[in-house]
Amino acid sequence: MGMIFCFRQGRRWWPLGGNPSRPLPESCISTDSLWSVRSCFAKTISLLKRAIISDIHGNYEALQAVLAHIREQSIEEIYCLGDIVGYGPNPCECLDAVIDGCAVCLLGNHDQGALFDPEGFNSGAERAIFWTREQLENARDDAKSDRRWDFLGALPRIHRDDPWLFVHGSPRNPVNEYVFPEDIYNQKKMEKLFSLVPQGCFQGHTHVPGIFTESYGFVTPEEAGYKYEFADRKFLCNVGSVGQPRDGDNRSCYVVLQDDHLTYHRVEYDFNKTVEKIYKIPELDDFLGDRIKQGH
Numbered sequence: 001m002g003m004i005f006c007f008r009q010g011r012r013w014w015p016l017g018g019n020p021s022r023p024l025p026e027s028c029i030s031t032d033s034l035w036s037v038r039s040c041f042a043k044t045i046s047l048l049k050r051a052i053i054s055d056i057h058g059n060y061e062a063l064q065a066v067l068a069h070i071r072e073q074s075i076e077e078i079y080c081l082g083d084i085v086g087y088g089p090n091p092c093e094c095l096d097a098v099i100d101g102c103a104v105c106l107l108g109n110h111d112q113g114a115l116f117d118p119e120g121f122n123s124g125a126e127r128a129i130f131w132t133r134e135q136l137e138n139a140r141d142d143a144k145s146d147r148r149w150d151f152l153g154a155l156p157r158i159h160r161d162d163p164w165l166f167v168h169g170s171p172r173n174p175v176n177e178y179v180f181p182e183d184i185y186n187q188k189k190m191e192k193l194f195s196l197v198p199q200g201c202f203q204g205h206t207h208v209p210g211i212f213t214e215s216y217g218f219v220t221p222e223e224a225g226y227k228y229e230f231a232d233r234k235f236l237c238n239v240g241s242v243g244q245p246r247d248g249d250n251r252s253c254y255v256v257l258q259d260d261h262l263t264y265h266r267v268e269y270d271f272n273k274t275v276e277k278i279y280k281i282p283e284l285d286d287f288l289g290d291r292i293k294q295g296h
């Protein structure tokens with residue numbers, strides 16, 4: 001374990017090079033020993049229980065169900081890996097919930113498409129992005145509208161919390177690169193991606209949950225028994241999608257990271273309500289509702 005240097009500001013000790021928003025707890029500084037501060041800090045980091053969600057895509061029913069599920073588990077922080085909007089019927093409501101509830105949020109390619117001119121999308125996705133932008137622009141509450149645009153405009157592409165990396169797409173191209181299960185057969189790509197990861201990378205984008213192992217295997221949540229113990233091994237974790245799963249299971253998916261393991265959760269929600277909303281909005285293809293029902 002490397003040495004951690006701390007400095008004192010007011011009554012609190014803060015780690016140099018650590019998370020600047022996270023002071024060391026008072027219980028760590030009962031002695032002047034840097035060694036005991038270091039041990040306690042390491043414990044503080046490892047015990048942080050995080051929920052990691054991604055690809056909400058304007059599906060408010062799914063997001064509410066996932067947030068309720070998270071609330072039952074004494075989670076300390078929620079991270080969102082992007083694509084809050086796009087495809088789904090409630091972009092504003094989803095943005096408000098993420099702004100209020102997530103400690104970290106990253107830029108997804110659909111969020112970027114709503115902010116700028118969408119590039120590289122199929123026609124259905126592009127129509128959905130233009131409709132999404134209209135909802136954001138025509139919101140009645142100016143203060144809320146400004147808050148949403150400011151939030152979208154400030155989203156980072158990557159978040160580092162050593163040894164973890166958080167992105168929407170991949171460690172090489174944080175917003176746009178897909179890492180599909182079949183990429184395990186592309187050794188050059190996997191070598192490059194793993195070379196950029198300190199130990200673990202959490203990502204979304206494909207809507208297909210699972211673990212890429214350092215021996216270039218892919219383990220689905222079912223195959224892992226919904227729990228993966230990584231110990232000191234490297235891995236890439238696709239956390240799946242809250243609002244539009246594509247692995248054949250239409251339940252929302254998210255991950256909890258704690259200590260030396262991560263846990264996949266699948267959450268049922270009233271998808272018919274979301275699907276009916278999509279069918280009633282001409283700019284959103286019926287296909288977008290169909291795939292929410294089918295989960296692929």
Ligand SMILES: [Fe+2]
Nearest residue numbers: 055083205206
């Ligand atoms: Fe997505």
